[in-house]
Amino acid sequence: MCVPLSAQRIIPDEKIIDYSCENQSLRDVLYELSEKTNVTIAWQEQIVPGDSIVTFSVRKERLGKIIDYLILDHDLKYRIVGNQISIIRDKFKVIEKEMITISGFLRDGESGEGLVNANIYLQDKSLGTITNEYGFYSFTIPKGSQRIYYSYLGYDNGIKEVTADKDQTFDVNLIPSNFMKEIIITETKLTPIPLNAPEVATVDVLAIDQIRSRLALAGEPDVMRMALSNPGVTSGADGFGGMSVRGGATNQNLILFDGIPIYNSDHAFGMFSIFNSRVIKSAKLYKGAFPSHYSGRLSSVMDIRTREGNFKKISGEVSLGLLTGSVALEGPIVKEKASFLFSARRTLVDPWLKSISKAYHDGKDQSGETQYYFYDVNGKINFNLGRHSKVYFSYYSGKDFFENQVRKSVDAEEFPSTDFDQINWDIGTSLGSLRFNSRLSQKMFLNATAYKSFNNYDAFDHDRLVRLKNASDSIVTFNAGYYQSRIEDTGLKLEFDFIPSAKQRLKFGAGIINHSFSPGLILSTEADSLNTQGSPVKSEDLANQIDDLDITGTEIEVFIEDNFKFGKYTNLNIGYNHMIVTSGIKTYHIPQPRVLFSTGSESNTIKLSAGRMGQFLHSLNNTGVGIPIDVWLPSTEKIAPETSWAFSIGDYFQKDPLGIIGLEFFYKKYEGLTRYGTDGLIDISEDSNWEELVPIGEGESYGTEFSYHKTKGKTKINLGYTLSWSNRTFEALNNGNPFRFRYDRRHVINVGLIHRFNPNIEVTANWEFGSGTPITVPDNNKFIEINEITGEPIIVLIYKELNNSILPDYHRLDIGINIHSEYTWGSSVLTIGLYNAYNQQNPFYRDTEVNIENRELIFEDVTLIPILPALSYTVKF
Amino acid sequence: MRLKIVRHYKQMRYNLFILSFAVLLATSCTQVVDPVFEQSGQDLFIKAQIESYTFRPEIQLNTTFTNTLDEVTLSSKVNTIVYVNDDDDPKDFRPLPENKSVWIAPAELEIAEGNDYRLLIDASELGFKATEASTRVPFSGNLGVKSLNIISNGQTSTDGMTRLETKVTLNSSTELPEYYHLIPFIRNNDGTRLNLIIERISSNLNATIDLEHRHGILIDESVLDDTKEVSILLNTSDDIDIESLDFPFIYFDLKTTTKDYYLYNISISDQVKANASPFNKETLTYSNFSSGYGIFTIYTSKLDSIIIE
Numbered sequence A: 001m002c003v004p005l006s007a008q009r010i011i012p013d014e015k016i017i018d019y020s021c022e023n024q025s026l027r028d029v030l031y032e033l034s035e036k037t038n039v040t041i042a043w044q045e046q047i048v049p050g051d052s053i054v055t056f057s058v059r060k061e062r063l064g065k066i067i068d069y070l071i072l073d074h075d076l077k078y079r080i081v082g083n084q085i086s087i088i089r090d091k092f093k094v095i096e097k098e099m100i101t102i103s104g105f106l107r108d109g110e111s112g113e114g115l116v117n118a119n120i121y122l123q124d125k126s127l128g129t130i131t132n133e134y135g136f137y138s139f140t141i142p143k144g145s146q147r148i149y150y151s152y153l154g155y156d157n158g159i160k161e162v163t164a165d166k167d168q169t170f171d172v173n174l175i176p177s178n179f180m181k182e183i184i185i186t187e188t189k190l191t192p193i194p195l196n197a198p199e200v201a202t203v204d205v206l207a208i209d210q211i212r213s214r215l216a217l218a219g220e221p222d223v224m225r226m227a228l229s230n231p232g233v234t235s236g237a238d239g240f241g242g243m244s245v246r247g248g249a250t251n252q253n254l255i256l257f258d259g260i261p262i263y264n265s266d267h268a269f270g271m272f273s274i275f276n277s278r279v280i281k282s283a284k285l286y287k288g289a290f291p292s293h294y295s296g297r298l299s300s301v302m303d304i305r306t307r308e309g310n311f312k313k314i315s316g317e318v319s320l321g322l323l324t325g326s327v328a329l330e331g332p333i334v335k336e337k338a339s340f341l342f343s344a345r346r347t348l349v350d351p352w353l354k355s356i357s358k359a360y361h362d363g364k365d366q367s368g369e370t371q372y373y374f375y376d377v378n379g380k381i382n383f384n385l386g387r388h389s390k391v392y393f394s395y396y397s398g399k400d401f402f403e404n405q406v407r408k409s410v411d412a413e414e415f416p417s418t419d420f421d422q423i424n425w426d427i428g429t430s431l432g433s434l435r436f437n438s439r440l441s442q443k444m445f446l447n448a449t450a451y452k453s454f455n456n457y458d459a460f461d462h463d464r465l466v467r468l469k470n471a472s473d474s475i476v477t478f479n480a481g482y483y484q485s486r487i488e489d490t491g492l493k494l495e496f497d498f499i500p501s502a503k504q505r506l507k508f509g510a511g512i513i514n515h516s517f518s519p520g521l522i523l524s525t526e527a528d529s530l531n532t533q534g535s536p537v538k539s540e541d542l543a544n545q546i547d548d549l550d551i552t553g554t555e556i557e558v559f560i561e562d563n564f565k566f567g568k569y570t571n572l573n574i575g576y577n578h579m580i581v582t583s584g585i586k587t588y589h590i591p592q593p594r595v596l597f598s599t600g601s602e603s604n605t606i607k608l609s610a611g612r613m614g615q616f617l618h619s620l621n622n623t624g625v626g627i628p629i630d631v632w633l634p635s636t637e638k639i640a641p642e643t644s645w646a647f648s649i650g651d652y653f654q655k656d657p658l659g660i661i662g663l664e665f666f667y668k669k670y671e672g673l674t675r676y677g678t679d680g681l682i683d684i685s686e687d688s689n690w691e692e693l694v695p696i697g698e699g700e701s702y703g704t705e706f707s708y709h710k711t712k713g714k715t716k717i718n719l720g721y722t723l724s725w726s727n728r729t730f731e732a733l734n735n736g737n738p739f740r741f742r743y744d745r746r747h748v749i750n751v752g753l754i755h756r757f758n759p760n761i762e763v764t765a766n767w768e769f770g771s772g773t774p775i776t777v778p779d780n781n782k783f784i785e786i787n788e789i790t791g792e793p794i795i796v797l798i799y800k801e802l803n804n805s806i807l808p809d810y811h812r813l814d815i816g817i818n819i820h821s822e823y824t825w826g827s828s829v830l831t832i833g834l835y836n837a838y839n840q841q842n843p844f845y846r847d848t849e850v851n852i853e854n855r856e857l858i859f860e861d862v863t864l865i866p867i868l869p870a871l872s873y874t875v876k877f
Numbered sequence B: 001m002r003l004k005i006v007r008h009y010k011q012m013r014y015n016l017f018i019l020s021f022a023v024l025l026a027t028s029c030t031q032v033v034d035p036v037f038e039q040s041g042q043d044l045f046i047k048a049q050i051e052s053y054t055f056r057p058e059i060q061l062n063t064t065f066t067n068t069l070d071e072v073t074l075s076s077k078v079n080t081i082v083y084v085n086d087d088d089d090p091k092d093f094r095p096l097p098e099n100k101s102v103w104i105a106p107a108e109l110e111i112a113e114g115n116d117y118r119l120l121i122d123a124s125e126l127g128f129k130a131t132e133a134s135t136r137v138p139f140s141g142n143l144g145v146k147s148l149n150i151i152s153n154g155q156t157s158t159d160g161m162t163r164l165e166t167k168v169t170l171n172s173s174t175e176l177p178e179y180y181h182l183i184p185f186i187r188n189n190d191g192t193r194l195n196l197i198i199e200r201i202s203s204n205l206n207a208t209i210d211l212e213h214r215h216g217i218l219i220d221e222s223v224l225d226d227t228k229e230v231s232i233l234l235n236t237s238d239d240i241d242i243e244s245l246d247f248p249f250i251y252f253d254l255k256t257t258t259k260d261y262y263l264y265n266i267s268i269s270d271q272v273k274a275n276a277s278p279f280n281k282e283t284l285t286y287s288n289f290s291s292g293y294g295i296f297t298i299y300t301s302k303l304d305s306i307i308i309e
Helices: A026-037 A063-070 A178-182 A208-212 A223-227 A350-363 A539-543 B002-026 B259-274
Strands: A016-025 A041-043 A053-062 A076-081 A084-089 A099-108 A119-122 A128-130 A136-142 A144-151 A158-164 A172-174 A203-205 A233-235 A243-245 A253-257 A260-262 A280-286 A300-306 A315-321 A324-334 A338-347 A367-385 A389-410 A417-439 A444-470 A473-501 A504-525 A551-566 A570-583 A586-600 A604-615 A617-620 A631-634 A642-655 A659-674 A696-710 A715-730 A747-758 A761-770 A782-786 A793-797 A810-822 A827-835 A843-851 A856-863 A868-876 B030-033 B044-051 B058-063 B079-084 B094-096 B099-104 B116-122 B131-136 B142-152 B163-171 B179-187 B193-195 B197-201 B208-210 B217-220 B229-235 B249-257 B293-307
Touching: A016 A026, A016 A063, A026 A041, A026 A053, A026 A063, A053 A063, A063 A076, A063 A084, A099 A417, A119 A136, A128 A136, A136 A144, A136 A444, A136 A473, A144 A172, A158 A172, A223 A280, A223 A300, A243 A300, A260 A417, A260 A444, A260 A473, A350 A367, A444 A539, A473 A539, A473 A631, A504 A631, A504 B197, A551 A631, A659 A715, A782 B058, A793 A843, A793 B259, B044 B116, B044 B131, B116 B293, B131 B293, B142 B249, B142 B293, B163 B179, B163 B249, B179 B229, B179 B259, B197 B208, B217 B229, B217 B259, B259 B293
Parallel strands: A041 A084, A099 A172, A253 A300, B044 B293
Antiparallel strands: A016 A053, A076 A084, A099 A136, A119 A128, A119 A144, A144 A158, A203 A280, A233 A243, A253 A260, A280 A300, A315 A324, A315 A868, A324 A338, A338 A367, A367 A389, A389 A417, A417 A444, A444 A473, A473 A504, A504 A551, A551 A570, A570 A586, A586 A604, A604 A642, A617 A631, A642 A659, A659 A696, A696 A715, A715 A747, A747 A761, A761 A810, A782 A793, A810 A827, A827 A868, A843 A856, A856 B030, B044 B058, B058 B099, B079 B116, B094 B099, B116 B131, B142 B163, B163 B229, B179 B193, B179 B217, B179 B249, B197 B229, B208 B217, B249 B293
């Protein structure tokens, strides 16, 4: 049976034609073919290169075959849509194109600072890369004419037309957007979680520009407090006691300050951090398995980078708040070639505290005073060595000092007597580093860092009784104690970034840290030969008596990490870090494999991560509130390093203008954990068997985190909810039964809001909620023992298990207003607000006392921070 | 006039600032709370720390008390029996008529080194869970008093106290390390025992614990270093005049105890010391009874002495 011709359907690409062309552009050829065959050939202009020139001649050839030949060298394919031919991109086609590499630095056009994690991509977004921590980029693209985009939040996009037939180097400057000059808050694309980054929502890129908008304690913005507002991150009450990430201990966070590990990141026991927000350029928080170039801690990585200083002009900032004052100054030493950055911050309340404490004691017919202050100083000098290299010198010094002295008459003694009681703490950190960056080639970058750091905690306690027998003769008795915990680190690290193509980034390197620990404890009474009858003992008198016990340990790491990009949305980061630690004659090897994977689409990303972490250093923390009298010690022959495994899976959805919604699940398992088990302070000396007294245990934590971020528009919202569990098991504690970990807070909610009314006024509100902290309280039951020394009855409280109760839930609201003003010479910000606006009495700890007379147990919750005004005024020039 | 007002205003502003700050500090406050307790009910409390070879040793039986319930006086409805080496002939303790909290062993009960004892208390008729504990009597350890130095003499020292530094060594008489309770004392001329104050321990700090509620120190031999030596600074207190003693000796009462004795006394001592402050370690109350609280342990005692010269 014949089918009438009119009824036959001709498939467009089956048409047979003769065609020839010479040195014509691909697009023109496609137009001509379409006209010749009367078949519509459709394509998007950006996917068909305009500069592709073709020459060929065919006879009686199928149209489809001709098109296949034309697009052979391009990642394109065609398909039939009705009676049309549509040319589209072929994601899976691998084209062996000739590639070239462009590289250079991306900088802030006004200050010359390198821009971290800035985006560089082709117009069609088929290829892209990001800058590293120093603003360096290497971008391998197809040869020929290309339009390259450079973008970074808060800056106008940069566009560069490149017609390159060989590798090139050029640095790009981006200008802060005009909008940014008028207001402080960035307008768009503030993505706290980089959806396309290979690290799982492990990476919370803290919005440093928002740090000034959020109301802070006493008006002092703080990066650690900002980190605490992220899901999965908690602390003790009111920020005291350090940072716990996903149920980990506070000593398991690797806090890096320009690559240097920090042991104590707190001032005032956690009320503030040691990081002056004025010098911070970026801060990343890794909560789950972190990339292989990080190691040394189990729980998290907080990578804080400081600014380099303005290469082009002098600028500065002066800030006064209720509790602290701060100055910062930066500028060029040699314009465009060398710069400096300096900042200093100090408490201002010492004179008032002294006066108030003096008045208090005067009112009680005794004399005394309390003194507290902290300060920190940051300094940095940078030198550009030609176009390709840079040298940095950095210095930091900070200290917390507390002292309390009381002198009073004692009536109960046989002779007129005076009791003098003194206690002081001195907690400090100093560090210096020398860093060298160099662009070794178009695709290779080197960062080398050498540093030295000193950390100390010294405590002195002195109780002295002077009994006056007569005018010239007195009896002096005293008890004095001096405790020190000191750590000195010397480190060197080499890191190479090798970027062979836009779809692969390789990072490898090695590092070595030598730790030297000097713990010490000395007690003294008048029976010792200090000969201090005439004057009170000083802390130096005892400090000089301590036999310096030098415990050393060395950590060596070698790592390699490879990141592959498949298509637009799939990343795979595989890495391995091998840690070798030595202490005495013992050497430990800790293999640390890491895998991070993400995939999805433009609006949705699924991420998974798994990894093993090792920690050579142990921290014995005795207190219930985590104040820094931790003793840091290395692993020894008898105490192995701690290890953990971390797993997480998350899904993130982004839709403008709605924002980003994320849900993530995590699980962590810990082994080889240590803590104090018996009496508070262990004598750690050469002859003591202190290792026998340290219990070893294990732990686990798991949970889920929900987050929502709205980053566009006049109102920005951050919302986080965490549901988690964390427990520990030590054979020597709690009868070997598992118990809730101190930071096992079942529910944690954070809600943050910033609203901008106009370029000059913004209001902020933050509300935090956390389930109560686990504590150990005695049972209702008691029994009587007798103190054989005094003959008095002892009411013995019965503690059945560790962390058997919880403090009341914690919640707090902070509200504030920021008023910005612009002047010809600079700008200012006035911040007024209330911290703990509704004066919630959140317990800091629970005190248990026994009323001997009534034989009753009395519980008292002690609260610390009531409603507090926040006030600060900052001037920038 | 204007100058006076300005000065007054400045002073007032200063005072106001001080007052505001003081108010802020003062608003950091305490609040008595009344947490909800699990109704665990009262339990038996037994204190039975017995010296070996004691004739008719006594133990204390009592109950715990709560904020609302007093101790319960135990009566004849309680059976208190002890098994020796798991024999089939348990011995009964009886309450003293004049003090029902104190129970006395029968005359035929012999407490000897190396024996196992199991104490069982059944007060179920009074509504308490039956409870029991076991112990083995350790063999006496060996004490060596290596030296005794007079650091200061009460007659001439500035505070009227005599200080003596002594070094002792301890060794178990079996292969296994032991736990000890060492109490130094002197005897007054009327024969009464005066325990000396432990002012300071200078070596093996991790192996020794100065008790808050009892005289002397506890020692864990397994943590002692290879020297097995403990240096102690003793204080006589100003009630004692060494020079006038008829028998100028320092006596050392060495009790070889069990781990239960050691842990129980540490937990009580820690409670006295800690007073439940958050800056001290969390101490679980130790008990070796299967339910209820208390301690059942038997120790051996040995005396040694050194003359004060």
